Structure formats: structure tokens, C-alpha cells
Amino acid sequence: MLMEKGLVENGFIIDLSAAQNTTQLVSELNSIIEHPDVRRKNVCLKLGSLDLKQSQLLSIKALIESKDASIAFVDTSSEQTEASAVSLGIVISKVSEQDIQQNLNENVSEETATEGTGEYNNEENRTVEITPEIELPTGTIETAEGIEDIYDEMSTQEISEVIPSETFNSSDFGSFAAQEGLLPTEENSKYILLDTGNVLPEGIEENSSDNAQLPTLYLNQTLRSGQTVNYNGNIFIIGDAHPGSEIIATGDITVWGILGGIAHAGSEGNITSKVRALKLNAIQLRIAGLYARRNDTMNVPYVQKTNEFTPEEAQIEDGKIVIYKKLRRN
Amino acid sequence: MTGRVIVITSGKGGVGKTTTSANIGTALAKNGYKVVLIDTDLGLRNLDLLLGLENRIVYTIVDVIEERCKLKQALVKDKKNPNLSLLAAAQTRDKTAVNAEQLKDICDKLKEKNDFVLVDCPAGIEQGFQNAVAGASEAIVVTTPEMSAIRDADRIIGLLNTKEDINSTKLLLNRVRPNLIKSNEMMSVDDVVGILEIPLLGIIPEDTGIITSTNKGEPIVNDENALAGKAYRNVAQRILGEEVPFLNLDEPKGFMAKLKNAISKLKVKV
Structure with a gap:
């Protein structure tokens, strides 16, 4: 997965190859990325020969992303780290000595000069594939647009036979609400569309490619608050995704457990x-x-009883997000 | 001798990390074990106050790290229990005065001569937290039955899971109010354990005695009658590997109390 040399703005090399173990590595990294200059930069990580598991690399990635920065690529001589990086969709490349030398001369801040091992450099000679950060516009307006929740306790139909009973059209409802002086509320729907406009990053078009062709990231762990998974493909998680976690995939997201955080499927427009x-x-x-967003009227218990699970699936239909529940056969 | 290094952490502030550290430390020392408490909350130290040792501090952890004194000189012995000592935080410095490696060194040195090294972690997930967990092999996550504290605890557990050296993470639920749980105004113990999915080490009831004990600099475990003190003593027993049932906070004790309770229930029905 080597990539071509080119130009990247806003880049940094962080050299962590001196670290003996993960604890050292993380504390080193922590002290470097505390620096305000790191914000919104692409970070090139030099990891040396340290073996990192997928989960460890994932948390390092989350750490960097928590500072508003992103990983451009990693440079490692360990096979395990390389495998972990590949499975997380992180680009692997090499940092050349020249780059480091050049950067050292150009731009070393006082703080990092005293750090010793951590080189903290401005990097300008690389092309990096970065998914632009998607940010929710602040002050979103809640509009009642059609999202249906199809659930019929009595029915024994298969999921494919469930037909949305009635759909709201945003314009219909809006004019109706305006006439009646009502606030748009929808007690029955589980999710309400946010009026965020076109949130797809620039240059990315809506498409309907086949997700079955994409690679799948298989994670056997519970995602806790603050942990994020970002993958170029499908994501399959065995375990819960707690509130505060984030799952972003260019393909499908499947959680064998309770999905309580934020999930973004088809993040590149699929x-x-x-x-x-x-x-x-x-x-x-x-x-x-x-x-x-989840409807405020939805009553979520603190702890879900496992015998109450009915698998659910969300997808787009006619410009709305529709949720299907898999019904139990009686 | 190789002692156990346990970090007491929570993410959110004000849930009772320092109170827990002081009480568990005192309870373990009362059981005859040698205990050192380390306050890593540089600049906002409190642990010395809770133990009533504020006036005895000469050297702090920063003095040890910057080699102005020997480690042994900086350990302040407890007033009552010679088994318990405190390594105080510096009040005039901030978290950047110490790094993880240095704290790990101190923990490693202390565990050679003590049974327990308890590290009181500052709130937050930044450098202070990274420092505090560096030397620990076990963690106690303190939380209260509130959504914000639980969310932060969840974050902390996620971070602790990525630390290779930490091989046990347990939950301590603080400030539980049984009457509020009964009336469904507070999350129950089962709810909290269900959300966080880690083993429960103890349940500490809300106790007004904590306030006076903090102000007096006298840990509540020394008060034989306080319920919170008993709960903390039980926690210490569990840390030592004994199986102690959780305190039943729901039912009033004694025959008369039960009778009163039964009568009050009857009245409600009528």
C-alpha cells in the first residue's frame, strides 16, 4: 500500500521510533500532540519496530483524531503493526531521512526541541489520502421529515414484506404545521432527519455502488465512549457501541449488540x-x-434486556431513512 | 516484596476519587498492610487534607523527581497508623512538572517496600491521567449514579483497556442513595453495572458523615458507626481477596425498624 510522493500541506512527522513499549509511545505522543499547532494537521507517524495490535493502533488513531488531527500514514518496520494498519485502512509509507533533516532545520518549535526524542516537524512533500472531516453544522433545525418506523407486533410477515404505511413529505408537513400553528412532532418515528443540507464532502457524489465488493473490518470488542472506528469498507462489530462512540464506514455497518453511539454508513456517498x-x-x-437524530420521545432504558432484542436495519428509501425491524415469528 | 499498585480514577471530577483513596488506604493499613498513598493531582492537592496531614508536608513528589530529597524523606507518616504514609503532590506546580516515566519509577520503587501503592488520579484524561496510570497494574474506576459521571467512566474504561500493564479494572459506585433508587429517581446499581460492564468492587452510600470527616481530616473508615465507613472497610476486604457480600442498603436494620417500615407501608395503602 505504498503511495506516491507528492505534496501535502499541513503535514507533520511524529517520530516515535525511540519508544520501547506502548506506554512510552502513548505518553510521548500525548506530550507532542498537546501542542496547539497539531490541530487540523495530517500526522505522519514513525513507529519504528514496535509491535502494535489492531486495538492499540485504533486507540492511537483515536487519540490523534481527538486533537482534530488525522493520520496521513504510518512508517513501521513491524509486520504486526503493518497488518494492524492495513486492517484499519491506514496508509503505510516510509519517511525518508531527507524529509526529517529538512524539516528539522525548517521548523522546530522550542518546546519540542527540548523534548529530545520526539521530532515535531512540518512536512510538505507528500500526497495523502485523507477523508475530509465532516462536521455537523451548528444550530441544526429539527424538521419533521418522513422517517418511518415499521413495527407491527401482531404481524408475522418477513421483513421484506413490510411496507411503510404512511409517509410524511417534508413540504406537506411543513405547510400543514404552518397553517395549524403546530410544532412538527412525530411521536411514532424513531429517528428524525436533521436539516443539515448537503453534508457530503466536496467532490463526492452520491452513488450506489455494491458494498459486497468492499473489504470488511471485523472487530470483536465493545466500543466505549470516545472510541472511533473509521474504515474504508464495511464494519462488523461483535459487541456494543456505547454512547459517545463513533463508527464511520464507507460501506455498511453491522453491530452484533446494542448500537448506542453515532453510526455513519456510506460516508462517501453510497x-x-x-x-x-x-x-x-x-x-x-x-x-x-x-x-x-434519535427522537426525543424515544424511551431508552439504561440497560437493555437481552431478550427484548429485535434486529433492526436502517436504509435510505426515497430520500428518507427508514428503519425496519425484523419481526419474530409467532 | 512486590506490592500492588492500584490507580483510583474516574474521568469526571467530584465523584469521590480522593475520598476513596484516603479511605481504602486507611482501611488497608488498619488491616496491617503497609500502604503508600500518592497524590498525583499536582496544583490541586487534597489528599493531605482528607488525612489531616497538611501541616506535616515538607517535601513533595516534585522534590523527589527533581532530586531535592530522597523518596523516603518525602513520605509523610499518618498520625494514627504507622503503616500508612502519603507522598503529597506539589501545590505550587502543575501537571507538566512530572512525566509518566518518572511516576512509574516512583511506583516501582515504592512497591518494593510496601504492600499497596494507591495512586490518586486527577480528573480528566490528559497528561495527569496518563502519569497516574503509568505505574499501575490495577485500576479502580469511581463513579456516581449520574449519566455524566457514567459517560466519563465509560471513556476512562476504554482508555484503561488500551493500557497493557493494567490487568484489572473494577468499579466503585459512590454516593448511592437507596431511597432515590426506590422511587426511581436514581439509576440503580444494576443499571450502572449493566452500562459499564465491569466487575463491581463496592457500593458506597451517600453519607453526610463524609462532609464532617473531610473537614476534620479524619477518614470515615475510622468511624465504626458510619455506613459509608463500613462500605469502605468492605471494599478493602474485597481488595484483599475476601468475599464480602454487598451492604444491603434497602432494608432498615433491626426488628423495630422493620416494624415501622411495615406500618408505614400499610399507611400508604390505606
């Missing part, structure tokens, strides 16, 4: 992407360019 979970409690559901 409108056929789906989000599935044994229990779909996501704070926000995002599919391609559509963002929806």
Missing part, C-alpha cells in the same frame, strides 16, 4: 449503505448525506 444492529439506539444515524 446511498445503498445500511446500518444494522441487534438494538438500534444510535444517538444519530447517518447514511451517505442524510443525518437523523
